[in-house]
Amino acid sequence: MKQTVGRFAPTPSGRIHLGNLFCGLLAWLAARKENGKMILRIEDLDPQRSRMEYAEKLQEELLWFGLDWDEGGTKGGQHSPYIQSQCDETYQVAIEILQQKEMLYPCFCSRAELHTANAPHLSDGRYLYSGACRDLTPQQQAEKAKQKTPALRVKVPEQVICFEDLLYGTQQENLAQQAGDFMLRRADGVFAYQLAVVVDDLRMGVTQVVRGRDLLGCTPRQIWLSQQLGAERLPQYGHIPLVLDSEGNRLSKRDGALSLDCLRQHFTSQQILGKLAFLANLIDCPKEISLQELIPLFEWEKIPKQDICLPTNLFEV
Numbered sequence: 001m002k003q004t005v006g007r008f009a010p011t012p013s014g015r016i017h018l019g020n021l022f023c024g025l026l027a028w029l030a031a032r033k034e035n036g037k038m039i040l041r042i043e044d045l046d047p048q049r050s051r052m053e054y055a056e057k058l059q060e061e062l063l064w065f066g067l068d069w070d071e072g073g074t075k076g077g078q079h080s081p082y083i084q085s086q087c088d089e090t091y092q093v094a095i096e097i098l099q100q101k102e103m104l105y106p107c108f109c110s111r112a113e114l115h116t117a118n119a120p121h122l123s124d125g126r127y128l129y130s131g132a133c134r135d136l137t138p139q140q141q142a143e144k145a146k147q148k149t150p151a152l153r154v155k156v157p158e159q160v161i162c163f164e165d166l167l168y169g170t171q172q173e174n175l176a177q178q179a180g181d182f183m184l185r186r187a188d189g190v191f192a193y194q195l196a197v198v199v200d201d202l203r204m205g206v207t208q209v210v211r212g213r214d215l216l217g218c219t220p221r222q223i224w225l226s227q228q229l230g231a232e233r234l235p236q237y238g239h240i241p242l243v244l245d246s247e248g249n250r251l252s253k254r255d256g257a258l259s260l261d262c263l264r265q266h267f268t269s270q271q272i273l274g275k276l277a278f279l280a281n282l283i284d285c286p287k288e289i290s291l292q293e294l295i296p297l298f299e300w301e302k303i304p305k306q307d308i309c310l311p312t313n314l315f316e317v
């Protein structure tokens with residue numbers, strides 16, 4: 001059997017918070033439980049949001065917890081680079097493969113056009129693309145290109161993608177009706193997350209993707225895109241609940257009190273791990289525990305499906 005290859009793929013757009021750490025921990029445990037290896041990929045595609053200093057800091061923080069990796073980050077490895085901002089050529093090759101299959105088209109729509117009142121709103125807050133630029137003639141494209149640099153979209157078929165999530169079970173989506181033609185490269189030339197994540201998971205030989213439930217809805221598109229790029233084997237996907245603050249709001253990288261910096265001043269790594277393992281339902285009280293002790297305790301069946309509100313007193317000092 002092939003070795004499990006897990007990965008943690010944070011975006012260095014701020015200091016990581018407990019939710020990111022929770023995801024890093026579960027991805028690590030899921031891979032280590034199967035004697036798998038772990039990759040750390042830095043998803044800094046968006047130059048406006050990402051900063052290298054955050055990428056450096058998050059590596060230091062992961063290592064403080066013992067959440068190590070075999071390849072990636074600044075450590076490198078056989079699939080270098082592991083930093084997405086250094087992978088433009090690889091993403092461009094994927095774009096060209098799809099272009100040769102005539103699956104892509106330039107999209108000149110403005111944000112306002114994309115968000116018109118009659119554009120169907122999708123459950124994840126996106127709008128279903130109307131297809132306005134799908135059938136432009138080459139002349140119309142050339143005319144519009146004089147005014148505006150286009151984004152690139154991929155045409156999706158009326159196809160139902162079905163997969164088995166390790167936690168949330170059977171999922172299915174009709175691509176045309178529920179995802180729509182999606183963007184692979186923005187008008188400013190930045191490659192889209194959907195493309196980069198697929199290309200990288202494939203080229204790095206990732207077999208297990210563990211990440212937040214907020215990305216569950218991206219998975220059918222990613223599975224389909226992997227197939228279009230010739231994937232012989234798809235990774236298994238396991239989405240995990242989000243960690244919310246005590247009022248049920250999503251944690252933000254700006255939440256000072258729950259920043260790792262602040263928590264590290266008051267708790268040991270084993271105390272923080274124990275609290276997270278308790279939230280993940282791997283242990284029945286928030287006691288100090290080591291990563292090595294946690295590995296055998298990890299089981300998908302134990303992880304709650306509902307998002308997790310932080311109990312007010314859990315991280316109180």
Ligand code: GLU
Nearest residue numbers: 009010011043197211215
């Ligand atoms: N970079 C994404 C994030 O930080 C995660 C992407 C993924 O795991 O596929 O939310």
